[in-house]
Amino acid sequence: DAGVIQSPRHEVTEMGQEVTLRCKPISGHNSLFWYRQTMMRGLELLIYFNNNVPIDDSGMPEDRFSAKMPNASFSTLKIQPSEPRDSAVYFCASRVLVGETQYFGPGTRLLVL
């Protein structure tokens, strides 16, 4: 049974470029989460979707960040334009029901030069 799938695993880009991170949640899971992990701030929740609807986006840093979930099996996190301070590991997680365990993907390591 495949876990949460994220692509790409690594991304190196230059400041000002658009970056798109992708996530495929575990089949049958109704909730999806995007997290960011940095040395300075640790793990932070960016946005939470339930049944493809954004429920809480209070963690999205600024307007340069946007997330979509067009269907139950796919989500994107976009940064436009990217800045060096966006360099981090971005994790996607999913869970089947409210109150259940969140399962994390392997992460995308982003470096913005």
Next chain:
Amino acid sequence: AQSVTQLDSQVPVFEEAPVELRCNYSSSVSVYLFWYVQYPNQGLQLLLKYLSGSTLVKGINGFEAEFNKSQTSFHLRKPSVHISDTAEYFCAVSDLISDYKLSFGAGTTVTVRA
């Protein structure tokens, strides 16, 4: 809002020795508590969780944790570690209403030496 403090940033330990990772939380409401492990270049994996009931929680890979409400703690223990337990460990908390919102501690790096 909840917060988590992991009292040790790094814990070196010899193989087959016991280990304890300390976690304290603050919250004005009832909480759920979690321990996750992150192996190098991997995502987070749930070790164990406390939702309700018995305060001693057993998880995977021989880990266990004890919820102490009066001391607002949720310390993680393993009686005998292996080299393969070398990883970063995160304590996390959520409240019962916004249970999706995990607040993570800063992490504890465990290095197991032969």
